[in-house]
Amino acid sequence: AQSVTQPDIHITVSEGASLELRCNYSYGATPYLFWYVQSPGQGLQLLLKYFSGDTLVQGIKGFEAEFKRSQSSFNLRKPSVHWSDAAEYFCAVVTNNDMRFGAGTRLTVKP
């Protein structure tokens, strides 16, 4: 069955440090992949998406993600984290027209 795994439940980084959030998917064909962010008390906001083409995609708020077919991964990165990036991040894959989400990674940013 198609699935999305986010291995890290909680990550803490210092402000200004780099960030990488991991996402692995299980899907036979080339998937549509997404990263969403959920700030406290808010809905989910799209950060970026991958459909095809260039495997490095740029998103909003300075985030990027790289699709690696050989590793079935779609990791999210940011070179320098800001305190406002503290939130929960969800990786998602579209399969059969339905979106499936990972369990999420909660990001804490230390001053």
Place this chain on the structure above:
Amino acid sequence: EAQVTQNPRYLITVTGKKLTVTCSQNMNHEYMSWYRQDPGLGLRQIYYSMNVEVTDKGDVPEGYKVSRKEKRNFPLILESPSPNQTSLYFCASRRGLAGYTGELFFGEGSRLTVL
């Protein structure tokens, strides 16, 4: 402004008292869906609708009902709520197959507590 609107945002109720969470979108999207979010489980789909009068079960449909009588509205009905339905609920919508991008647009969530 393009948006998905859910009401109520917060609700505390008691076991067995029927309730409805409304969802409305103003983007003329064909597809709408309900998710519940629980710690450590991410978002799980409850029901979805591909278009008016077309609905189908998601991964966790037990205890819920939906209807899609109009394109813009997709209410979630809990006929007899139980404490295990205490959760954060999200409504979402997207385009249908024409102009499909896969991107879901989410409401701000409805936090439901069943005592």
